[in-house]
Amino acid sequence: MTSAAKLENTEHLLDRAIEVLAKDSLIEIRNLVRSLYPAEAAHILESLEPELRAKLWAVMPPSVIGEILVEINVEVGSSLLKITDRKDLIAATESMGADGMVDLLHVLPEPLLSQVMESIGVHNRNRIEKALSYDEHTAGGLMSDDVLTIRADVTLDVVTRYLRLRGNMPAATDSLIVVDRKEQFQGLLPINQLLTHDPHTKVESIMDTRSSAIPYGMSSRDVAGLFERRKLLSAPVLADDGKVLGRITIDDVVGLIREEANHSLMSMAGLSEEQDMFAPVFSSAKRRALWLGVNLLTAFLAASVIDLFEATIQQIVALAVLMPIVASMGGIAGSQTLTLVVRGLALRQVTTSNAVSLLFKEVSVGLLNGLVWAVVVAVVAGLWFHNPHIGMLLGVAMLINLVCAALSGVAIPVLLDKIGVDPALAGGVLLTTVTDVVGFMAFLGLATLFLL
Known part of the structure; x- marks a missing residue:
């Protein structure tokens, strides 16, 4: 078989698994299972609906279920543990090395953890207890003691x-x-x-x-x-x-x-990488409700800014048509900067020593883009509503918001990282709030000052 054919088979593993499970042929399912590496089996199990997942898991040999549980995400693994025979799980540990055992024990709930620890020999137990004593987010937690x-x-x-x-x-x-x-x-x-x-x-x-x-x-x-x-x-x-x-x-x-x-x-979407893609509707909705609630509060904050200028909007209806443009452009520009900085923080490329230089660079980019697009929107809006003054105010507001978006896109993730909050989790919501509030305030405020 050529390497290209092997690659094609890998890409279609999930489709093949669903097709085999639909036939409900035990022989074909067992043949499929025998052809899979543990990581491939974990990928397929994560991608299946719970009913098909249970059907495939039921034929997994005990010798590989430990390795699969190490590869699979926590929530799916927990659901599979509930339908796993305890004897099979203990048997799975017998074929695993100490390194794999440590990884498995990190994902087992307490009652199972105690049972598994009791089932292994004293020598292995001492090695594993020593390995578990290290923080799993350090080199000690990553290492294997199998050295030469x-x-x-x-x-x-x-x-x-x-x-x-x-x-x-x-x-x-x-x-x-x-x-x-x-x-x-x-x-x-x-x-x-x-x-x-x-x-x-x-x-x-x-x-x-x-x-x-x-x-x-x-x-x-x-x-x-x-x-x-x-x-x-x-x-x-x-x-x-x-x-x-x-x-x-x-x-x-x-x-x-x-x-x-x-x-x-x-x-960045307020979700966890350990969540089951096919989790029950109620539990999925419950998890996302909190993040939606946070976003709703920030939306009300932006709406309250608009409400401050209700009289202005009533007199100049064109403002209601144009103001989303300012917020949208600021949000996009800020997201570009935020993504760059979050990545830099993750790769340790952004530190206290170079954060100020990066801030000036991003503000300069925001200023340059702001000038270019301010001219464009000023011309378009002026011709659209036959009012050059509205076009000029829109352009100035956009310039202000793009510079503010660049400033916030650097400052927010750096400050969040300093106080120990994940910038990928909270940065997007805060940035959107800033660009919406500043965009609406700048555009409607300028209109109130110069058009009324």
Whole structure:
């Protein structure tokens, strides 16, 4: 089968799954399940209606359900746990490594968590309890303790014989971690160096002592940034005293980046990335009602500004036709700046040291765009209503609002980030409120001053 054919099959996995489930053939459903990787199964389960989801889950082998629960979002996973036999869940943990077990235990509710912990051996329990002690949003929470260490004073031949005797290496091993007799980090020996140098060469003479080592308390977002900047495939994680605790691999970071992207996208609509797309109508409506209520309050605030100029609007009806243009243009311009800054904050590209420079740059962009479009709308509105004065006031109001939108688009997310509020979640609502209020106030205020 060609790579193109494989790609096409991947794109149509969901359609194929729905088609097979519709036939209600147990043999075909089992064949489908056997062909899926855990992440693919998780994607399909998240995309199915609850009835079809339960039908597919019922034939999942216990050996893979643990890995699927790690990949799937929390709300869907919780619904599946309710229909999962406890014996099957405990059996699933027996085929998982310690790293996978830790990820699974993070998503299990307390009663199940205790049952699973009791079912595993003392050695595994100690390893897992140690891993669970780290904050899951730090390097310690991301790392695996499945590491391979060697000494600096041995030859490559000794290392090679040691690897043969060991029989296997941790998954995604691109380098061996070099430590001293106290298990403190010394450097890394890339696998390609091991394979291409003379067997009698000592490790210390070719190991990379400049390699990146990550403190266990580093935030997961900073870990992702480090992997991206330095093109890392793996990196050791160190304790405060320099001892090697574990390592982080690129697959851990890819999963983290995906979660961050989902979080940012959903937060901008006031939603959670862990929500079930096919959750019951009542619970979905209940969740969204709060955010709609917040938006309604801000809408009333904008409406109250319009109400202040009721007499002006009654005398010049054209103002009612034109004022949404000012608010709309300000909202779009502000959203462009807000998106840029939220992304910069997420990637650690926006900090206190460069925020003022970015503010001046965005205000300059708003001023330039404001001048250009102010002329355009002034001409169009003046010709439309045969009143050049209305056109000029519309253009000035738009200029004011676009500059204010740029200012708010930088200031709001930076301030929210400083006080610990997610700018992706709250920034859009605040920005829309500012651009609506300023737009209406500028246009109607100017009209009141100069046209009446």
